Amino acid sequence: MGAGPTGLTLACELARRGVAFRLIEAAAAPQPGSRGKGIQPRTLEVFDDLGIGARVIAHGRMAMPMRSTAPDGTVTVGGDVPESLRGRSDIPYPASLITPEWRVEEALRELLAQLGGSVEFGTPLVALAQEEGAVTATLETRDGDETVVAGWVVGCDGGHSVVRKQSGIAFEGETREDVRMLVADLRVDGLDRDAWHMWRHAEGAVSLCPLPSTELFQFQASIGPGQNLTLEPANLQDILDRRSGGRGIHLHEPEWSTLWRANVRLAERYREGRVFLAGDAAHVHSPAGGQGMNTGIQDAANLGWKLAAVLQGADAVLLDSYEAERRPVAAGVLGLSNERLKQALAQKGMTTRRDASTIQLGVGYRGSMLAHDDRDETAALRAGDRAPDATGLATVDGERRLFELTAGGRFTLLTFGRAPELDTTGGDLRILRVAPRASESGQIVDTAGHLAEAYRPTDHTLVLIRPDGYIGLISDAGDATAVSRYLAAIE
Numbered sequence: 211m212g213a214g215p216t217g218l219t220l221a222c223e224l225a226r227r228g229v230a231f232r233l234i235e236a237a238a239a240p241q242p243g244s245r246g247k248g249i250q251p252r253t254l255e256v257f258d259d260l261g262i263g264a265r266v267i268a269h270g271r272m273a274m275p276m277r278s279t280a281p282d283g284t285v286t287v288g289g290d291v292p293e294s295l296r297g298r299s300d301i302p303y304p305a306s307l308i309t310p311e312w313r314v315e316e317a318l319r320e321l322l323a324q325l326g327g328s329v330e331f332g333t334p335l336v337a338l339a340q341e342e343g344a345v346t347a348t349l350e351t352r353d354g355d356e357t358v359v360a361g362w363v364v365g366c367d368g369g370h371s372v373v374r375k376q377s378g379i380a381f382e383g384e385t386r387e388d389v390r391m392l393v394a395d396l397r398v399d400g401l402d403r404d405a406w407h408m409w410r411h412a413e414g415a416v417s418l419c420p421l422p423s424t425e426l427f428q429f430q431a432s433i434g435p436g437q438n439l440t441l442e443p444a445n446l447q448d449i450l451d452r453r454s455g456g457r458g459i460h461l462h463e464p465e466w467s468t469l470w471r472a473n474v475r476l477a478e479r480y481r482e483g484r485v486f487l488a489g490d491a492a493h494v495h496s497p498a499g500g501q502g503m504n505t506g507i508q509d510a511a512n513l514g515w516k517l518a519a520v521l522q523g524a525d526a527v528l529l530d531s532y533e534a535e536r537r538p539v540a541a542g543v544l545g546l547s548n549e550r551l552k553q554a555l556a557q558k559g560m561t562t563r564r565d566a567s568t569i570q571l572g573v574g575y576r577g578s579m580l581a582h583d584d585r586d587e588t589a590a591l592r593a594g595d596r597a598p599d600a601t602g603l604a605t606v607d608g609e610r611r612l613f614e615l616t617a618g619g620r621f622t623l624l625t626f627g628r629a630p631e632l633d634t635t636g637g638d639l640r641i642l643r644v645a646p647r648a649s650e651s652g653q654i655v656d657t658a659g660h661l662a663e664a665y666r667p668t669d670h671t672l673v674l675i676r677p678d679g680y681i682g683l684i685s686d687a688g689d690a691t692a693v694s695r696y697l698a699a700i701e
């Protein structure tokens with residue numbers, strides 16, 4: 211339920227695995243507006259795995275500079291890629307991408323169509339009821355109410371989620387009426403598109419961010435108690451003129467606009483029987499730090515392969531790992547976003563400094579029921595961590611990077627020694643053997659040493675990478691039996 215970025219990503223994950231589903235959206239058509247416009251590096255990796263990374267990047271701008279003007283006229287330009295992230299083989303994208311949210315949805319819908327799926331617009335959920343082994347949903351269609359019986363339902367239907375409410379799941383947190391922001395997509399005269407422009411003022415900040423692949427800017431203005439909340443062009447222009455010091459910048463009529471309120475909430479649980487929550491239906495928070503859309507997309511990447519595995523015969527206990535892995539991530543995101551919001555309110559504007567705290571490459575699942583290894587706690591890379599990338603890998607088909615070889619939503623086993631004999635059907639297991647020379651398919655040569663640097667293997671190490679790009683198992687002892695047991699529990 212819900213065809214925003216989260217629901218579309220989940221649908222694509224299911225479609226490429228041959229799972230039957232229906233993607234229902236209450237709105238009559240795709241929603242306009244830039245809304246969440248920041249795509250973090252980890253999300254770009256998810257899109258690469260789905261095969262749409264290049265398209266999304268083509269409609270965006272990486273590491274957009276941020277130009278902040280203080281009340282005294284002092285200008286600070288920031289937004290550079292942190293030095294610690296530059297030139298690293300294990301990270302294909304060291305900075306976030308700015309692109310309108312509708313562009314992301316457009317790319318996902320096109321992929322979904324290529325995979326044989328579609329969105330059923332104008333079909334709201336009316337009621338939801340669970341029975342043993344099934345969920346019954348009542349949908350409102352143009353032809354009247356329709357009853358659908360499904361094995362599972364996933365609510366990706368936003369902060370006002372009908373699925374969450376119908377399931378009786380509490381949405382704990384607060385709505386701060388004192389923290390509001392006017393947001394609009396509009397054309398602008400008299401301002402360059404070279405940077406994200408921000409002006410700090412005693413009454414709050416105002417900013418204009420060029421939206422790549424369009425002729426529009428996203429206007430944002432924080433609104434304190436007692437200030438004008440209207441989205442009329444005259445009010446937006448007045449706010450800009452007053453806070454920027456009157457620079458001759460002219461705003462046109464908005465093509466989309468909204469009033470945002472600080473809503474900080476986390477679902478009490480992510481599952482009620484055969485109903486799951488993902489994205490804003492499970493967590494909402496400040497846009498500071500650009501985390502919301504990204505967290506939802508990664509919820510979908512986590513849940514998608516697990517749902518498919520259970521529907522194709524795996525033990526349903528696998529689905530218990532979804533909340534266990536993703537809810538703590540959302541709790542951390544809420545904490546980070548709250549801190550960024552507090553900082554922005556205190557300094558009357560966002561910081562222009564970029565750091566590694568928001569790029570989500572450090573998100574991991576150590577200690578999860580799906581994380582097994584024989585390394586000790588001092589090891590830099592453990593089961594549950596994001597699987598690092600590596601460049602300079604020679605194959606029989608030419609030079610590749612690791613993420614190219616592991617893409618496609620399958621389990622991948624990296625072997626740094628003799629190929630193991632696995633006691634498993636392993637129908638969807640890809641095996642990549644690090645060999646002295648690439649003489650046959652499935653063999654790779656670590657010509658630059660980047661793979662060894664990232665994974666620190668012994669001569670016997672086995673690394674099992676999950677379909678969502680996280681490490682499920684590491685065995686430096688080369689325990690093939692452990693790999694077989696792991697896969698047998700999921701297949």
